[in-house]
Amino acid sequence: MSTIVLDNVWKEYGDQIVLEKVSLTIASRAFVALVGPSGCGKTTFLKMLLGEEAPTRGTITLDGIPLMAEPGPDRGVVFQRYSxxxxxxxxxxxxxxxxxxxxxxxxxxxxxxxxxxxxxxxxxxxxxxxxxxxxxxxxxxxxxxxxxxxxxxxxxxxPKVLLLDEPFGALDPGIRAEIHVLMKRLWHETELTVVMVTHDMREAFTLGTRVIAFERPRDRPEERERYGALLSRDIDIWPPRIAGEPSIFAPDRDDPVMPLGLAQDDLAPTQGDNP
Known part of the structure; x- marks a missing residue:
């Protein structure tokens, strides 16, 4: 299991508030995509999950145990710049x-x-x-x-948790599509909970089981240090994507193998059906 729970998490640097009032549960084997404008704290959020940064207030637990104050083998990370x-x-x-x-x-x-x-x-x-x-x-x-x-x-x-910080942003579209197929396959075949930061909305909805948006509701220059970003949207993908299970609604080439007795052609319209 690899359930992540954030309870009233704040992150501040001196007088500057980056994130505030973040309460969130990420289920084991979910694939969560984090989106939002630049500077709204997405990477800071990821660093807290990694253990590279500690919350100023609130708690983060992994399977009920507080995260260690430093990166550990239970969390892997891939950055945009190849590490x-x-x-x-x-x-x-x-x-x-x-x-x-x-x-x-x-x-x-x-x-x-x-x-x-x-x-x-x-x-x-x-x-x-x-x-x-x-x-x-x-x-x-x-x-x-x-x-x-x-x-x-x-x-x-x-690792129990794989953290991705805009890992595919520098790739050409064709190569990125290939990596998306690979990433879906790895998620289906391994016991991973994935949290990915991306600026690409299509990527978020293509890969994620859930899309979470951060936003600064008060973003005037005089407010940016006094008010942090909040969790503004939390969208579950429909139809649901479940690790290790094929989608009978929208199967594609990177889904896991269809259950025995149910072929891909069984889901295609037959002659006389409405398309």
Whole structure:
């Protein structure tokens, strides 16, 4: 399980209020898209979920336990700027988290633990569509391939929560569409709760199970420091998207496999039906 609960959360920097009165429950395995104008606190909200920032007031819990005051392995993150290490190969980048877990001083794996980690990393690299690129360096990869690598790097630690900070904003539309398909598949196949910041409304409604908007209701220059952004909209996607289950209303190529006995053609209009 990976249920996130925010109770009356405020975030202030000195006299400046960034977010106020945020109370929210994010169900386990939801895919929440955060939208809103620039500067309304979306990234600050994400940093609080990561543990990089602490709420000024209020509490945030994960499965009933207060979040640690620093990022932990239960939360993975992917940024718009690829968080990969240029001096490491694709395989080396994906293995790094495992290496630090195995030996925090040497950051190396040995023996059976190394063989197991390498096998797991190679499978994950294949899962994100980078099979055959294990020995390449990030500079040899396209932007879309680097973002796939960043996803594999985050997922190798099996986080409960995956945080995405505008991760696809710099990609060309065609590559972004491919990454959307990959992201939906990973969400269906893994035990992940996903929280994504995006400025792209279409992306929010394409990927999310729920779209949450932040807004500053008082945004005049003299009010910006005294009043923070509020949660202004909370929209559940209809028909509902449920992780691991196909949609019988609007099936598409990235849905999970249809249940046995129900083929894709069964959902298409037959001759004589209304389109």
């Amino acid at each position: 990969v290490f240029p001096h490491l190969t694709v395989l080396g980048n994906v293995l790094l988290g495992k290496a630090f877990t195995g030996s925090k001083i040497a950051a190396r794996l040995f023996g059976a633990s190394k063989r197991s980690a390498v096998e797991e990393a190679r499978q994950l690299i294949a899962d994100v569509g980078l099979a055959g690129s294990e020995d390449k360096y990030p500079a040899q990869l396209s932007g879309g391939m680097q973002q796939r690598l960043a996803l594999a790097q985050a997922l190798i630690m099996k």
